[in-house]
Amino acid sequence: MHTRPADRRSQILRHACTLFARQGYGATTVRQIADAAQLLSGSLYHHFPSKEAMLLDILEEFFAGALHRHRATLAATDDPVVALRGLIRGSLTVIAENPDASIVVVAECRRLAQTERFRWLSERTARTSAMWRSVMEEGVRAGVLRADLRPETTAHLVQSTVWAMAQWYRGNGRYDPDEASGLLVDLFVRGIAKPGAYRSRALGPILGGAGPSRPAVGVDPDGYEAPRIRLARLLPDGADARMRIGYAAGLLFAQQGYTVTTTRQIAELAGVPVGSLAHHIGSKERLLAHMLTGFFQELLAAFDKDAAARPRPIRRVEGLIARTVDALAGHGVASVILLNERATEDVPQSELYRLLGAVEGVWTRALADGMRSGEFRADLDPAFVQRVLRTAISTSSGAYRGLGVHDVAGLYQEIALGGIGAR
Incomplete structure (x- = not known):
């Protein structure tokens, strides 16, 4: 029995997508894809002219599915909160049904959108982002969402958080997409603090001159300037070779x-x-391990320092947010590695997972303590909430043009504790 060409194409794309998600598009070879599909490299070219053509098919199918779900959501309701829940549920459903493709989109889109053949990604992602922004704008007009946070800001934050969950969310886990979307809407709209336990602040004056510097998924107009120019802008004064x-x-x-x-x-x-680099770090693999472990160690030390000074759970969570934002800013663009939370095989797994587990534990205990003290809502799932909040912060804490580190921390503190719902 012969496999039909359409079926064979689908099989090849499935194997290619798995490899792109596991090891990155750039590191995947046509031979590896052919081997996974049990084909000779020459036979693979009968179905696809290049590796790039495979990626093009994967991305086009992914965005077509996402846009179809989002259009159906917006056509089905006039209620902004119901629409927000639908956008989140649709995104999580796409992630659950296509976990590998979702990882490829999150990991590769911003870089690929800078290449000539993939410039259409900018238009697709802009169209998707506009849907999220329209829901937030309607929520402000209807009086159910806060106007001082600005619709563009909240749309970017929520959308980027949901898509970044592709790195760890699986629909067959504790929460299916329908349950998870309900939890996320509740978290973002109501926040985690009980009414009256947290004094909400008006952020309009801070956000007046600021806005997302890039869409939630897609081209980053500021992130691909000449590397030497960006490095000079990022480096602190007096930076040594290491x-x-x-x-x-x-x-x-x-x-x-x-x-x-x-x-x-x-x-x-x-x-x-190059010889000096080898002297300082030994290898690229050791450098990655050093970056990851150094980040988590510094973050945990900062958490410990705050623990005694901020005994109330609300103050502790404020501190966790501020310290995380500050640490990400201090490590330049290395936060992309933290976001993925996926170590390569070259990094010592036991040490990395120990440090990551310690960070998760600090957040989870602070949330659980707040529930026991009555400062936080009693219906929270601390493990899920801390994962979402850390994803939100690491995804876009450096994405707001015109905001300093302190103001970004204030934005996340306000949204996490007070929520985006009208108060």
Whole structure:
């Protein structure tokens, strides 16, 4: 029995998508895809002219499905909160049904949108973002969502958080897309604090001159300037060779991916000889491990410092948000690695998971303590909430043009504790 060409194409795309999600598009070869599909490389070219053509099909199918669901959601209701829930549920359903494709989109879209053949991604992602923004705008007009947070800001924050959940959310886990979307709407609209336990602040004056510097998924107009120019802007004064290497590596990992970045590229961008780089870090793999473990160790030390000074759960969560935003800003673009929360095989798994587990534990205990004290709502799931909040912060804490680190922390504190619902 012969496999039909259409079926064979689908099989090839499935294997290619799995490899792109697992090891990155740039690091995946046509031979690897052919081997996974049990084909000779030459036979694979009968179905697709190139690896790029496979990726093009994967992305087109993904965005077509997402846009179809979003259009159906908006056509079915005039209630902004119901529409918001539908957009979230549709996104989580796409993630649950296409986990590998979702990871590829989150990991690759911003870089690919800068290439000529994939510039259509900018238009598709802009169209998707406009749907989220229209729901937030209608919510403000209807008086059910806060106007001081600005619809563009809240749309970007919620949309980017939901799509970044592709790195860890699975629909067959504790919550299916319908249940998870209800929890997320409740979290963002109502916040985690009980009414009266948190004094909400008007953020209109802070956000007046600020806005998202990039769409939630897609092109980053500021992130792909000349690497040397961006590195000079990121580096603190007096940075030594080791710090320059770390920032250069983080910038390249974010722009082109860890697997395809070479030590020579890192050395050239950092302005150090390749031999000097080897002296400072040993290898690219050791550098990645150092960046990850260093980030978590510094974050945990900051959490410990705040624990005694902020005994009330609400104040502790404010501190957790502020410290995380500050740590991400201090590590330049290395936050992209934290966002993924997926270590390569080159990083010591036990140490990384121990540190990540410790960070999760601090957040979870603070939320659980707030529920026991009556400061937080009693219906929260601390483990789920902390994962969503950390995803939100690490996804877009550096994405707001015109905001300083302190103001970004204030924005996340307000949304997490007070919510985006009209008060």
